Amino acid sequence: MKVTIDGQEIDVEPGTTILQAARKIGGESVPPAMCYYSKLKGSGGKCRCCLVEVSKGSDANPTPMPKLVASCVTGVMDGMEVKSITSERVVDARKSVTEFLLINHPLDCPICDQAGECDLQNLSFKNGSSKTRFIEEKRTFEPENIGPNIQLHMNRCILCYRCVMTADQLTDGRVHGVVNRGDHSQISTCISKAIDNEFSGNMIDVCPVGALTDKTFRFKQRVWFNKPYNAHRNCTKCCGKTTLWMFGEEIQRVTARKDEYHEVEEFICNECRFDHKDPKDWVIEGPRKFEKDSVINQNNYTRKLDKVVIETESQILLGREQDRKKISMTAIPLKKDEVQVFKEGQI
């Protein structure tokens, strides 16, 4: 099947979604996704971040689709033409969704453990506005304890349903889900139960924002001060392939390995994630590479920086050089009256 996204044509297998096709092309055309997660069945279609315009349905039926469609759940048709970043409607819709997601999301990135690896942070960086039009009080929820490993911060939740799907598809005896409706909906357990099954930690990895964070790592470090290493160990429950987040010699956090779309390669068990914080437990393979533009890469000073040239009008610099020389008092000595002024401390 041939599909064209933002003018770039690609051959894909039948059953591929527009988002998957766009990811094959890569670059700016890839729609953002907050709720879609390729490893989870039935995910996608909810956050509406990935809306795209189908300007030609297919070769058989070239009629454009009247509404924007969610690219993560819409299959491609042969000859389909899609506009992602090149469509004004799409750009506008992404800005709208970003604004909607941020109206009730607390902007507590400075204290949020997800900062630096937060999909919503990245989304708002690209599509958000620096000013909010929402002047009302934000919606808040009572804190809830859902067990010893995972911290639930419901105020930050964007209801992507990923954690519910993870619990549903990876673990037995699911105890949590979504209760209430509308903007009162919340992730909660039934009733005040702890989430303690063996793969529950993966809910932390799939959460695109800071609603579910690791209690063993909480407030220990900003992620960009950690150095991630690929590591593995023999585990009877899972693949044992993880990423260790190190601060010096200390393992501060263990997560599953994630790809460029922040989706885990394989889910890991709670034992690997929470119980093995000694470097001796692991075979360390080597450091991970960062995305060049990610927040997490900001402390990587080994990059070669381009020389910055500030172009200014020549008039502005008139006399500047002379002033500089006077201040250094080496090349041009002060005149007598200037010495007086200098002594009076008015220079």
Place this chain on the structure above:
Amino acid sequence: MGQKILLEHAQVPGIKTYEIYRKVGGYRSVEKALKSMTPDEVVEEVKTSGLRGRGGAGFPTGMKWSFIDKKSGKPRHLVCNADESEPGTFKDRYLMEYIPHLLIEGMITSSYALGCNLSYIYIRGEYMWVFRILETAIKEAYANGWLGKNILGSGFDLDLHVHCGAGAYICGEETALIESLEGKRGNPRIKPPFPAVSGLWANPTVVNNVESIAAVPWIVNNTGAEYAKIGIGRSTGTKLISASGHCKNPGVYEIDLGLSVDEFMNSDEYLGGMMDDRPLKALVPGGSSVPILPAHLIFKTTEGNDRLMTYESLSEGGFASGSMLGSGGFIVYNDTTCIVRNTWNFSRFYHHESCGQCSPCREGTGWMEKVLHRIEHGHGREEDIELLWDIQRKIEGNTICPLGDAAAWPVAAAIRHFRDEFEYHVRFPEKIKNRDHFVAEPFEKVKHLVAKEVV
């Protein structure tokens, strides 16, 4: 005087009971269909009738039936959508409460046409007494051999269940209804696949409104061609209209589609004009989710044609000058109505009922309600009107199901047609805060918005 098709026997004493319903000719369509027609012939009759879905969308019922996947070999289901929850709409309740057997008869005939052996009526949780009426009627139908195994010796089996929802407007959306019926949270599914291919328990499913199904017995008894003679153009047959608000005779009426809005509003047979003879200010012709119409666009379209009670005429001119027939919730407002308060009230409803699955609807409906709340209570800013307009524009068309649109349209139409009133609220907050809602006087500054003549 229009024909009575659905409500023909509504006033017969004891019509709720099987005996009386049978005496007035009930269940004849089942006999006719099962004994002398093939399922495809019944579908053809419904197609010929031009019957359009009476739940609001107006999609041709026969065409919807023909989409059902008969080749998959999976069991098929017919689900009756009795989750009537839209403010201003109460016609299905009337039908089920007064003539429950008509719905059951329609369900049997329709299930036969679609080849369904297990059908459901999904009823709104708040209609508990109607639920009980239906349960009694179903028991009677079972007892008299209209449901169960080998109905009338035709070899056709049908089990019919009535399922009571937990009270959520969103469960009226067909895929959310199916989710709820499966025992899950009532969240709409993303289409495709459509229910006709993969619906209840992934089986091919048809979801029809109560009124659509109740029309099927008449169509089978009298042929689709006869049904198509009633009405105008593509709006065939009769329609139940639930009228409320400031009219003299609110209630449920069965009208022939094509009746003029003027006649429906003002003739004694129907609404009988305005309550207390006050001027008409606005009208919502199809339930709270459709755009509100100002007085000058109610009886005439912008092209000067008479506005008719049809799908086409009510939507003439698009949303700039038209509205929708929708579910037939006809709400009349006189000059004392505060449009901002009314819009806030609708917005409050949609905020409360949004399932919260997709971001624009979950966050946008709440935001709109909060802004409208502020404006209505005298704390609005001038930029809030533009803000509201922008929020509704960003919700519309970007959500999974039509609830987002339903929340956005009333706000858009209110601002489009009654912007002066919003501005009045913003500019004169003290007058807004101090007014008494029980004094039936229109706003001084917005009097020009109401019809000049008493209608």
